Amino acid sequence: MSSQSMTNQQGQINIILRDRKEQLAEKAAANPAAKTKADPFRIIDDHLDSFIGMSRLREKIKEIYAQVLIKEKRKQAGLNTESQVLHMMFKGNPGTGKTTVARALASIYYDMNLLSKGHFIEADRSDLVGEYIGHTAQKTKDLIKKSLGGVLFIDEAYSLARGGEKDFGKEAVDTIVKCMEDHHNEFILILAGYPKEMARFLSLNPGLKSRFPITLEFPDYSPGELLEIAIDMVAMKDYKLSNEAQWKLKHHFQQLLQRSPYNFSNGRYVRNIIEDAIRKHAIRMIHSSSHNKEALMTLEAKDIIFEEGWG
Ligand SMILES: Nc1ncnc2c1ncn2[C@@H]1O[C@H](COP(=O)(O)OP(=O)(O)OP(=O)(O)O)[C@@H](O)[C@H]1O
Ligand SMILES: [Mg+2]
CATH class of the missing domain: 1.10.8.60 (Helicase, Ruva Protein; domain 3)
Incomplete structure (x- = not known):
């Protein structure tokens, strides 16, 4: 539902509540062409309609989508195409919708045929980092194996760099990088976290930055x-x-x-x-x-x- 403010004759402001479904139906009625002629961004709008704001983010997701579709068409036309890396960084303060959007993206990519299963796995440091040498690599590999065909979302990714050189977190980062190469395009990895900490994490792991060509920013509301x-x-x-x-x-x-x-x-x-x-x-x-x-x-x-x- 969304609200609309109106000032009446007494100068009081009324808020008129409108049902979201009603609004969507009105929108569709006002634009019947959208129904008949296939709307290229329909998949995205269907998944993101329930989110408030996020206009820049929607545009960015549409850009990625358009790029994927056009790349396919160029390939079919025999033109030169580079393979597309869809791993991403999400930067935003607490509660700005990072996890919610990542979950929606898993479904969007599945609908786009970019993921074979479209499932969503959320992990943090404790799911990746083990307690003895070799344990971390195994734990991380197992998790990535489970994620194949879907999205692996690593929250507070910088916590992997917490203990410096001696920490097993580094082993997790190295294993992730290796698996990204071995399972190219079989899963989408999203590293998420608060903006300042993410910037610091990337500066400590320069090899990571280029492996995540897409960054989505989640502004405060x-x-x-x-x-x-x-x-x-x-x-x-x-x-x-x-x-x-x-x-x-x-x-x-x-x-x-x-x-x-x-x-x-x-x-x-x-x-x-x-x-x-x-x-x-x-x-x-x-x-x-x-x-x-x-x-x-x-x-x-x-x-x-x-x-x-x-x-
Ligand atoms: N644009 C939005 N529209 C509707 N609800 C939203 C929106 N953004 C966030 N929310 C709601 O706010 C809550 C927090 O969102 P979410 O867990 O996705 O944030 P987050 O960025 O992952 O937070 P954290 O960094 O603390 O993990 C959820 O209940 C979600 O439904
Ligand atoms: Mg979250």
């Missing part, structure tokens, strides 16, 4: 986007936010971003607030005598409580 994320999240659960609840949230996001923009977990923070509000609403409903559908659905401003230290 604006207060308006955070509110839209909240509206969508509650709609997915068959709840809605009263107008007052929406104002309270937006005002809070504005204040929080002014105060501590570097300490903020974006979409994850929104999810925590919403989950908490749903619990508060349940308590309120238990004490209420009115259990009509509207009341059971509506999260009021009083259900939204911001705890100190959240962010």
Whole structure:
């Protein structure tokens, strides 16, 4: 669902909620050609429509997609084509959607026939690094074997460089690089992490940078986007936010971003607030005598409580 603000004659602002499905249907009706004539980016839009914002990111994914398709056509026409490396780096602060987008990309690439299975495996340091010499290489190889045909997403990739030269993390990095060569194009590796730490990690492992030609940046969300994320999240659960609840949230996001923009977990923070509000609403409903559908659905401003230290 998305919202639209309108000022009425009394100067009050109303927020009009519109169902997302309704909007998509309207969009399709306004552009009937999109339905009849195959839209080349349909696969991507279908998978990414539910995400708020991310306009630059969508464009970048479309560029990659176009490049893959055109490369194939050029190959068919006998033109010179280089093989395409699709491994990627994701850089963004906490909660900016890195894991969620990586998961969607696994499905997109599967639909594009670039991956044979399209499954998604999320791993961190503990899944790769072992406890004795040789253990790490085996663990890493096993994980990559499981990922073949899909996406292997390594979160906080820089934690592999944590202990310096003597650390087994280095063995994991070396094994990853070797497997990328042995299993060229059989899986897609995504290394993710916070921007500053990723930059440092790459500067310590110069060989890695060229193996990840695509970098996607995940910017922090604006207060308006955070509110839209909240509206969508509650709609997915068959709840809605009263107008007052929406104002309270937006005002809070504005204040929080002014105060501590570097300490903020974006979409994850929104999810925590919403989950908490749903619990508060349940308590309120238990004490209420009115259990009509509207009341059971509506999260009021009083259900939204911001705890100190959240962010
Ligand atoms: N653009 C978006 N639209 C809708 N929901 C979003 C969006 N971005 C993030 N979210 C929601 O925010 C939450 C956190 O997203 P996600 O786990 O993908 O972030 P992350 O970047 O992987 O975070 P971390 O770095 O902490 O692992 C999820 O519940 C996700 O659904
Ligand atoms: Mg994540």
